[in-house]
Amino acid sequence: MDTNDPLDFEVEDDLLKCPPINNKRxxxxxxxxxxxxxxxxxxxxxxxxxxxxxKAKTKA
Structure with missing residues (x-):
């Protein structure tokens, strides 16, 4: 096992990943x-x- 490889729990599942919520319109x-x-x-x-x-005309 390489030290740079991700651990088992670090692998993300694309189905569980939620898209970022953008509240600004x-x-x-x-x-x-x-x-x-x-x-x-x-x-x-x-x-x-x-x-x-x-005003200028009336004052003059």
Whole structure:
């Protein structure tokens, strides 16, 4: 018997071996969702800039 050989109890049975449990789920984001979010953020930025311009005009 070679010293590097696995012992009898170290041999794993493929049927008894359980697959790893992956609790994390990857969220799939579609291109439509990304475009929609982009346009929403741009609309908010435009509204913010317009408000700042109006305030600047009223102060001046």
């Amino acid at each position: 990857k969220k799939i984001i579609g291109l439509d969702d990304l475009v929609k979010d982009h346009y929403i953020k741009q609309d908010k930025l435009l509204e913010k800039r317009n408000k700042q311009k109006k």
